[in-house]
Amino acid sequence: MNKQEQKEYLEQYKRDKEKGVPFYPDILFKDAVISLVIFLALAALAYFIGTPLEERANPSDTSYTPKPEWYFLFLFQLLKYFPGELEVLAVVAIPTLAIILLFFLPFLDRNSKRHPLSRPWVTVLVLGSVVGVLFLTVQSIRETPPPSEAGQGDPVAALYTENCAVCHGGTILVPEGTNLHDIIAQGTHEGMPAWSGDLTSDEIDALAGFVLSPGGNALFKEFCSACHESSELVASDPIELKMALDEGLAYAPHADVNIPEWSDAISQQERTALLNFLVAPDGQRLFATNCAQCHGRSVSFAGEEAELRLLINQGGLHLEMPPWRETLSNDQLDALAGYVTNPSDTGDGLELFTQYCASCHGDRIPTMDDFDQAREIIASGGAHETMPVWGEVLTAEQFDALVSYTLEAAQGTPLEVGQELFAQNCTICHGDFGEGGPNPARPDDIIAPISTSEYLKTRDDHTLFQITAQGQPNFGMSPFGSAYGGPLDDDQVTALVAFIRSWEADPPVDLPPEVNTSSISLSSDEVYEQLCAQCHGPDGLGDVGPSLRDPGFRTNNTPQEIFETISNGHEATPMISWGDLLSADTIQDLTDFILALEITEAGVIPQPTPGFASFAEDVMPIFEAKCVPCHGSMGGWDGTTYDAVMTTGDNAPTVIPNDVENSILAQKIIGEQTYGAIMPPAGKMTNAEIQIILDWIAAGAPDN
Amino acid sequence: MVLKIANWLDERVGWSGVWEAIFLRKIPKVNWFYTLGSATLFTAVNQAVTGILLTLYYVPTPDHAYDSVQYITTQIPMGWLIRGLHHWGASAMVVLTVLHMLRVILLGAYKYPREVTWFTGVFLLLIVVGFGFTGYLLPWDQKAYWGSAVGSSIAGAAPVIGEWVLRVVRGGSDLSAVTLARFYGVHVWVLPASLILLLGIHMYLVIKIGISAVPQREDEA
Numbered sequence: 001m002n003k004q005e006q007k008e009y010l011e012q013y014k015r016d017k018e019k020g021v022p023f024y025p026d027i028l029f030k031d032a033v034i035s036l037v038i039f040l041a042l043a044a045l046a047y048f049i050g051t052p053l054e055e056r057a058n059p060s061d062t063s064y065t066p067k068p069e070w071y072f073l074f075l076f077q078l079l080k081y082f083p084g085e086l087e088v089l090a091v092v093a094i095p096t097l098a099i100i101l102l103f104f105l106p107f108l109d110r111n112s113k114r115h116p117l118s119r120p121w122v123t124v125l126v127l128g129s130v131v132g133v134l135f136l137t138v139q140s141i142r143e144t145p146p147p148s149e150a151g152q153g154d155p156v157a158a159l160y161t162e163n164c165a166v167c168h169g170g171t172i173l174v175p176e177g178t179n180l181h182d183i184i185a186q187g188t189h190e191g192m193p194a195w196s197g198d199l200t201s202d203e204i205d206a207l208a209g210f211v212l213s214p215g216g217n218a219l220f221k222e223f224c225s226a227c228h229e230s231s232e233l234v235a236s237d238p239i240e241l242k243m244a245l246d247e248g249l250a251y252a253p254h255a256d257v258n259i260p261e262w263s264d265a266i267s268q269q270e271r272t273a274l275l276n277f278l279v280a281p282d283g284q285r286l287f288a289t290n291c292a293q294c295h296g297r298s299v300s301f302a303g304e305e306a307e308l309r310l311l312i313n314q315g316g317l318h319l320e321m322p323p324w325r326e327t328l329s330n331d332q333l334d335a336l337a338g339y340v341t342n343p344s345d346t347g348d349g350l351e352l353f354t355q356y357c358a359s360c361h362g363d364r365i366p367t368m369d370d371f372d373q374a375r376e377i378i379a380s381g382g383a384h385e386t387m388p389v390w391g392e393v394l395t396a397e398q399f400d401a402l403v404s405y406t407l408e409a410a411q412g413t414p415l416e417v418g419q420e421l422f423a424q425n426c427t428i429c430h431g432d433f434g435e436g437g438p439n440p441a442r443p444d445d446i447i448a449p450i451s452t453s454e455y456l457k458t459r460d461d462h463t464l465f466q467i468t469a470q471g472q473p474n475f476g477m478s479p480f481g482s483a484y485g486g487p488l489d490d491d492q493v494t495a496l497v498a499f500i501r502s503w504e505a506d507p508p509v510d511l512p513p514e515v516n517t518s519s520i521s522l523s524s525d526e527v528y529e530q531l532c533a534q535c536h537g538p539d540g541l542g543d544v545g546p547s548l549r550d551p552g553f554r555t556n557n558t559p560q561e562i563f564e565t566i567s568n569g570h571e572a573t574p575m576i577s578w579g580d581l582l583s584a585d586t587i588q589d590l591t592d593f594i595l596a597l598e599i600t601e602a603g604v605i606p607q608p609t610p611g612f613a614s615f616a617e618d619v620m621p622i623f624e625a626k627c628v629p630c631h632g633s634m635g636g637w638d639g640t641t642y643d644a645v646m647t648t649g650d651n652a653p654t655v656i657p658n659d660v661e662n663s664i665l666a667q668k669i670i671g672e673q674t675y676g677a678i679m680p681p682a683g684k685m686t687n688a689e690i691q692i693i694l695d696w697i698a699a700g701a702p703d704n
Numbered sequence: 705m706v707l708k709i710a711n712w713l714d715e716r717v718g719w720s721g722v723w724e725a726i727f728l729r730k731i732p733k734v735n736w737f738y739t740l741g742s743a744t745l746f747t748a749v750n751q752a753v754t755g756i757l758l759t760l761y762y763v764p765t766p767d768h769a770y771d772s773v774q775y776i777t778t779q780i781p782m783g784w785l786i787r788g789l790h791h792w793g794a795s796a797m798v799v800l801t802v803l804h805m806l807r808v809i810l811l812g813a814y815k816y817p818r819e820v821t822w823f824t825g826v827f828l829l830l831i832v833v834g835f836g837f838t839g840y841l842l843p844w845d846q847k848a849y850w851g852s853a854v855g856s857s858i859a860g861a862a863p864v865i866g867e868w869v870l871r872v873v874r875g876g877s878d879l880s881a882v883t884l885a886r887f888y889g890v891h892v893w894v895l896p897a898s899l900i901l902l903l904g905i906h907m908y909l910v911i912k913i914g915i916s917a918v919p920q921r922e923d924e925a
Contacts, residue, residue, distance in 0.1 A: 057766070059879070114919035115920065126810065
């Protein structure tokens with residue numbers, strides 16, 4: 001619009017105005033009429049329809065189907081057409097673009113023409129948007145199914161329609177390797193509730209299967225649902241399922257059933273879809289069904305992902321089986337081979353299997369058709385397939401999920417890490433379950449439980465983090481966060497908080513325990529153990545705080561100064577003031593206790609007090625419990641007697657007295673071995689057990 | 705007597721000038737579509753009056769919000785009407801704002817010399833939407849809670865700043881008492897203040913420039 005046109009417009013407008021009417025009363029009358037009509041309409045709506053008020057908000061009721069105010073429905077509906085990563089487009093890009101376009105409209109449409117028919121572009125675009133928004137709104141209302149009609153006849157589809165379709169529409173695109181079970185159960189996805197409260201694990205599995213393989217669901221309905229309920233088959237043994245599909249009529253349980261030969265009826269592709277549906281690619285469940293029998297809760301594995309993929313894919317030449325002919329009689333071998341070829345025979349074979357084989361094979365009996373072959377394998381031992389060739393059994397999706405889960409589990413979940421940290425740092429004062437107890441730092445004080453639902457509900461994670469990190473010096477709690485001089489980094493504190501938070505769902509303590517409130521008198525070494533050792537180490541060798549045995553520490557601190565430091569704390573360090581918490585007498589005793597500690601050369605760590613008293617009483621029981629099941633008479637290292645421990649092994653000696661670092665036994669139990677796998681293969685021993693064995697070697701591996 | 709007081713006041717306040725400027729000004733002949741702006745203004749006044757009345761009883765905490773709304777609806781004389789007018793008025797305001805905007809677009813009223821009026825209008829639309837979004841949570845019933853949970857999480861889907869936006873909107877990672885207090889504060893203080901400011905400018909411009917005339921189809925060759 002140029003100057004000339006602007007001037008013309010103003011003149012024209014002036015003429016229009018002169019021909020026009022005064023605002024009052026003409027225009028105002030019209031406005032008043034409209035306003036009255038609107039007011040009456042609103043009052044009528046309020047009177048006849050009323051104002052809806054639903055049940056009180058219930059944040060734990062995840063079954064509620066959220067719906068926004070009606071004028072946002074079109075946006076909600078738009079979201080359904082942009083699944084996964086494209087979500088951003090619908091949520092951010094399109095609305096922002098629309099608002100910007102709207103705002104700059106006067107600059108975009110600079111033509112002097114004003115009549116809608118003279119500006120077809122703007123008119124068409126705007127009317128198009130209006131139609132689009134109306135369409136989306138109507139669509140959104142139509143697509144929210146009345147709950148009663150949802151997915152009749154197909155329980156899994158019904159679950160999906162009821163719970164997922166409202167937000168996700170008909171299908172969900174899931175990136176490869178997603179642990180869908182977790183996502184559904186925990187609701188980690190933005191705005192998605194945790195379903196674990198409302199759905200059973202089987203239902204979640206069925207849903208995960210449905211999402212990943214809607215085709216599989218249809219196939220299941222067509223071929224299997226006549227005899228099987230879906231929840232009965234989901235998450236069952238994938239080997240069985242695969243066999244049932246591959247063997248068709250030859251599959252024993254299907255022998256008498258009138259079914260088609262699956263290999264003809266269902267294509268390879270469809271079989272994969274069906275398997276994905278039945279055993280949803282969910283690492284944790286796959287691990288639990290397939291691996292846990294032999295491997296326990298998790299496998300210690302520190303290698304690369306590719307290595308693990310190969311290992312699982314090819315199955316197992318990864319464990320050596322001892323040559324049983326060296327230990328078993330011919331009759332026993334026959335019995336075992338007989339059992340393996342015909343597991344229903346419950347004679348000696350079962351007993352032998354339980355005794356010799358089950359510790360590695362679990363109750364998954366390695367079946368063989370040929371008796372002679374089985375006998376030969378058992379007799380000669382060696383590398384045989386202990387682990388199924390999973391690459392042949394699992395679908396690609398299942399395989400990915402299993403690998404990523406196994407890797408993750410090998411690193412320990414935050415919860416387990418948190419639990420361990422809690423045991424190491426917190427149980428001294430807070431008890432094993434956070435139940436609290438007498439405060440060792442303040443004689444008549446009781447530490448209240450931190451695991452009650454009341455405590456946990458009133459403190460958010462941030463608060464717990466701050467308390468843990470900064471400590472509560474007034475109550476005798478040292479700071480634990482490294483930012484405040486404590487021993488734990490932020491991740492560890494977070495893990496700790498996560499563990500404490502995990503109590504909220506099922507608080508171990510709901511009432512403060514009855515605690516004996518009579519004053520507790522602790523001797524100075526007990527006080528040291530409970531309070532000072534947190535930072536100065538159990539032996540006073542220092543940890544977060546300085547070594548109390550260091551000669552420099554003694555020369556720089558007079559007894560008086562030590563007394564004062566304990567009383568007043570030390571600024572800029574996590575050493576808090578204990579003067580308010582301990583009596584002067586106690587501090588004096590503590591000072592004497594510290595002064596009585598033997599001085600060691602700076603940097604030289606004295607022989608630590610051995611954590612074991614005797615080989616027979618402390619070390620041997622661990623061997624018996626953790627090693628002898630395999631390392632008995634199976635060849636290789638033998639853990640049954642002291643002499644055998646010291647002399648046997650493929651690379652004997654396995655134990656080098658006084659040399660922890662080079663002892664193969666030590667390397668293998670802490671996972672730093674140069675060859676082979678960590679022992680025991682099902683997972684590390686506890687730290688305490690490892691320490692006993694290490695101390696025993698360090699002390700010269702005596703036979704006492 | 706009344707006239708005397710009026711004249712006395714006029715001499716000192718000069719309101720007859722204002723009266724003339726606002727009420728006696730000439731307006732081009734327009735049709736009924738041109739009442740949409742006034743209708744929107746009326747709903748805004750309706751929302752303000754009923755909203756202020758609602759705050760007399762409404763308590764913005766998770767413990768009491770639901771009960772207070774229930775109390776307003778069932779116990780207070782005409783409470784159902786006040787709340788009903790506010791509830792339905794909200795929808796009416798959104799609809800009328802959009803219709804008013806469509807009228808302005810289709811009849812080219814945003815063009816010279818009314819561009820600034822248009823800009824304030826777009827902001828007013830956003831404010832109205834903001835009113836709707838924040839007000840939806842306040843009754844603290846199921847649809848309020850879950851609708852706002854989903855609605856705010858949608859805001860969190862933005863790249864990079866999404867998480868931050870979500871925290872700011874909710875006042876934490878979850879929908880909580882803080883969220884309710886926040887939505888309430890925005891609904892009764894921040895947005896009304898912005899509305900009054902922008903509406904003032906909008907109205908001033910409308911009166912000063914005058915509303916646009918119905919455009920005639922230009923005779924094109």
